[in-house]
Amino acid sequence: MSETNSKVEVRDVDVFYGDKQALNSVSIDIPKNSVTAFIGPSGCGKSTFLRCLNRMNDTIEGARVEGSIKIDGEEINDKHLDPVILRARVGMVFQKPNPFPKSIYDNVAYGPRIHGLAQSSDELDDIVEQSLRKAGLWEEVSDRLSHPGTSLSGGQQQRLVIARAIAVNPEVILMDEPCSALDPIATARIEGLIDELRENYCIVIVTHSMQQAARVSQQTAFFHLGDLVEHGPTETIFTNPREQKTQDYIMGRFG
Amino acid sequence: MTESVSKPAIKAAVEARLAKRYRSEARFRSLGLAAIFSAVAILVILLGSIGMQSLPAYTANEIFLEVDLDRDLVDPQGDGSEVSLREGSYARVLQNAMREQFPEVRARRDLRQLFQLYTALNAPRLMDEVIEDPSLVGTRYRFRMPLSDDMDLYLKGELLDQSETRMNTALRAEEEGRSIALVSDNAGFATLLENQRAALRNEAVALGASADELDLRVQAAGDEDVSALVDRIANLRERQQGLLDWADAEDGVFRLDDTLPSVIVEMAGGAYKLDGVSVDGTRATGRAVVQPESQSADSWNLLVVDVPESRRRSSDNQLVWSRVLRDRGVIEEHTNRYLFGNADSREPELAGVRGALHGSILTILIALILSVPVGVFAAIYLEEFAPKNPVTDLIEVNINNLAAVPSIVFGMLGLAVFINVFGLPRSSPVLGGLVLSLMTLPTIIIATRAAMKAVPPSIRDAALGIGASQTQTVFHHVLPLAAPGILTGSIIGLSRALGETAPLLMIGMVAFIAETPSLDIEGMTQPATVLPVQVFLWYDGAERAFEPRAAAAIMVLLGLMISFNALAIYLRHKFERRW
Numbered sequence A: 001m002s003e004t005n006s007k008v009e010v011r012d013v014d015v016f017y018g019d020k021q022a023l024n025s026v027s028i029d030i031p032k033n034s035v036t037a038f039i040g041p042s043g044c045g046k047s048t049f050l051r052c053l054n055r056m057n058d059t060i061e062g063a064r065v066e067g068s069i070k071i072d073g074e075e076i077n078d079k080h081l082d083p084v085i086l087r088a089r090v091g092m093v094f095q096k097p098n099p100f101p102k103s104i105y106d107n108v109a110y111g112p113r114i115h116g117l118a119q120s121s122d123e124l125d126d127i128v129e130q131s132l133r134k135a136g137l138w139e140e141v142s143d144r145l146s147h148p149g150t151s152l153s154g155g156q157q158q159r160l161v162i163a164r165a166i167a168v169n170p171e172v173i174l175m176d177e178p179c180s181a182l183d184p185i186a187t188a189r190i191e192g193l194i195d196e197l198r199e200n201y202c203i204v205i206v207t208h209s210m211q212q213a214a215r216v217s218q219q220t221a222f223f224h225l226g227d228l229v230e231h232g233p234t235e236t237i238f239t240n241p242r243e244q245k246t247q248d249y250i251m252g253r254f255g
Numbered sequence B: 001m002t003e004s005v006s007k008p009a010i011k012a013a014v015e016a017r018l019a020k021r022y023r024s025e026a027r028f029r030s031l032g033l034a035a036i037f038s039a040v041a042i043l044v045i046l047l048g049s050i051g052m053q054s055l056p057a058y059t060a061n062e063i064f065l066e067v068d069l070d071r072d073l074v075d076p077q078g079d080g081s082e083v084s085l086r087e088g089s090y091a092r093v094l095q096n097a098m099r100e101q102f103p104e105v106r107a108r109r110d111l112r113q114l115f116q117l118y119t120a121l122n123a124p125r126l127m128d129e130v131i132e133d134p135s136l137v138g139t140r141y142r143f144r145m146p147l148s149d150d151m152d153l154y155l156k157g158e159l160l161d162q163s164e165t166r167m168n169t170a171l172r173a174e175e176e177g178r179s180i181a182l183v184s185d186n187a188g189f190a191t192l193l194e195n196q197r198a199a200l201r202n203e204a205v206a207l208g209a210s211a212d213e214l215d216l217r218v219q220a221a222g223d224e225d226v227s228a229l230v231d232r233i234a235n236l237r238e239r240q241q242g243l244l245d246w247a248d249a250e251d252g253v254f255r256l257d258d259t260l261p262s263v264i265v266e267m268a269g270g271a272y273k274l275d276g277v278s279v280d281g282t283r284a285t286g287r288a289v290v291q292p293e294s295q296s297a298d299s300w301n302l303l304v305v306d307v308p309e310s311r312r313r314s315s316d317n318q319l320v321w322s323r324v325l326r327d328r329g330v331i332e333e334h335t336n337r338y339l340f341g342n343a344d345s346r347e348p349e350l351a352g353v354r355g356a357l358h359g360s361i362l363t364i365l366i367a368l369i370l371s372v373p374v375g376v377f378a379a380i381y382l383e384e385f386a387p388k389n390p391v392t393d394l395i396e397v398n399i400n401n402l403a404a405v406p407s408i409v410f411g412m413l414g415l416a417v418f419i420n421v422f423g424l425p426r427s428s429p430v431l432g433g434l435v436l437s438l439m440t441l442p443t444i445i446i447a448t449r450a451a452m453k454a455v456p457p458s459i460r461d462a463a464l465g466i467g468a469s470q471t472q473t474v475f476h477h478v479l480p481l482a483a484p485g486i487l488t489g490s491i492i493g494l495s496r497a498l499g500e501t502a503p504l505l506m507i508g509m510v511a512f513i514a515e516t517p518s519l520d521i522e523g524m525t526q527p528a529t530v531l532p533v534q535v536f537l538w539y540d541g542a543e544r545a546f547e548p549r550a551a552a553a554i555m556v557l558l559g560l561m562i563s564f565n566a567l568a569i570y571l572r573h574k575f576e577r578r579w
């Protein structure tokens, strides 16, 4: 384990979809207890890279990931490692809220159940409540836990999905444009939530909103056409980027 | 650009387009409605006609016969043992009871006709009842048996056209040598006479018209050989004259024979068959079919059966006996207990759908047990776990092809493989179920895969993203969401199998099977037939009475399918609520 406070260490990662290369030799360190934002024009490979971190690319036919990805110094990009265990440690929130067509309670309880995290139903109730509280949803749904998760509003659904991810107590939470389907008020709530969660989790968020990246992240990485162009503290990237391309993108000259 | 077009012009253009759109929408809606209405109408007509056709099958005229279970006849060894009871002559018992009803019937030919009012298969039925309850021996017992199918239809008015006139005038019977004369002082037979004569004259006119036509051909023939035609014309003219002479009989009596409609007079509980009427309409001669209680009556029935006796299977005697038995209360019409209680029979009056219904239930049960799990798991494997390679591609293509294979091919497969190689019992529900499950399998696989594909990928991602394994994802999330689709697919496949005939013909389920297979494991290997095959067999049957029974079997089949689909809809709703 390295002495730095980085959670995830990525070295020379190439991703191919069939013959097409989507990421070219990406290397980056993602620190603990902070929010790292990935920005860049669409199609540049942000989601692809995010999916490398919990091996969701395995589920895509023809996708191939090469290189080294370590979490806490442990190699995860290894065919012999069961991605199921990894995904319990690295939770994911998708662009569109995707609660299960089950009750709110069952949505949150599903992860703890399949991973055997609760010994009793009391304990499970407790996990569900704590997760919903952390996701800032408890007040709104505590009296209708048996209602279907799909009956909630978009913003509530996205917080429910976050609660579902939190419930298995992950170390890293990946969020792929979590607010792109939400209105500004719901977006603000999620952003506030991300800020709170930062204390306990390593959060990686993909966003195409520069303002959002500036608001919630401490670190920012800029991708372009499969290359990681530049990364560093958010302030530096926004105020004093090294690369011309980064500058152009941030100034809104393309994207 | 837009500046050059004024705002009102735009508005007008939009409105014009809008009106056009509304019109086309209205057109489309009415076309859709028309399509639905015609589909429903066709369905109603179809169901209605089958339903109407099946109506006579739901009731049966039954003979409630007082039989004398004479010890000497039914218990020849005299020890009341089952062996002895099996040797009894129950046919004689029935015959004796029928003779008791009509003591005046003595001639052999007449007796044979009398015993044809019921089928000989009733003797073993009576035997079974006696063996069931040996204490009946030596008593008089009211035995219940169905009237023969033709007479049943006749009494329901389905077999023959006839007219029945109630005459409220006096009539008396007088002995006149070997026959009987019926005397009606107010010329009660006048109308009858007129009608019969008119019918003869009409026939004569028809013959004359054919002769005239041939005459024209002879005139136009020129120098061809027309001698054959001339002979035919002469023959027609002769017959025409014969009919006219007959109709205009001046010698006092109009003769009725078996080429004319049968005329029957019913009076005082008895019945006479007429063979002549005096031209003044006051007298008729004939013979007594059933002796009346008295020689005169104040009112009587004149029955004219349009089809002459020589042109039908059932004799006038049989018609009269059936009617008289009904009047005596010996024959009653009840719900047809044989239709739902019996398996197939050579005699329509004893034939029922129960055997075929059980056969269908067993067969479809086996098809369900085999094809649904196998089909669903095959689909899950292909959809979720199978590697993409030429072998799985080939399998996939072939499953789709299999769904299009004509069903009779599966029957041939069943014959070649299941019977000849594996030696499964012929005609059995296991075999039928196996064949039908092969037929249903591709449908279920395709439906299941389609239903699984329709589950949004986001649900899959959600489950995988939280650390569920592939198997957990499938069983916890994909399958429950796909369940309604899988159910619908399976039901459609099995409904089709339920109505399938062709492949079952190949494996011997078309055999005549008079035993009802039991609804258990044992029944699955007993010979059986299924409802659609039963329908096919009955429509093919010679007796007319099979026709309404076949229609009734169709109704049962439809009922089975409807309950099947109702179950599917119920289950669908149950599953869908969890969405």
Ligand SMILES: Nc1ncnc2c1ncn2[C@@H]1O[C@H](COP(=O)(O)OP(=O)(O)O)[C@@H](O)[C@H]1O
Pocket: A017, A022, A040, A041, A042, A043, A044, A045, A046, A047, A048, A049, A060
């Ligand atoms: N499942 C896939 N199969 C093939 N190509 C893909 C797939 N997903 C993404 N790509 C390609 O990879 C590149 C990066 O995509 P993605 O990571 O989704 O971009 P971003 O999230 O930055 O918009 C794009 O060119 C896209 O077309």
Ligand SMILES: [Mg+2]
Pocket: A046, A047, A048, A176
């Ligand atoms: Mg993306």
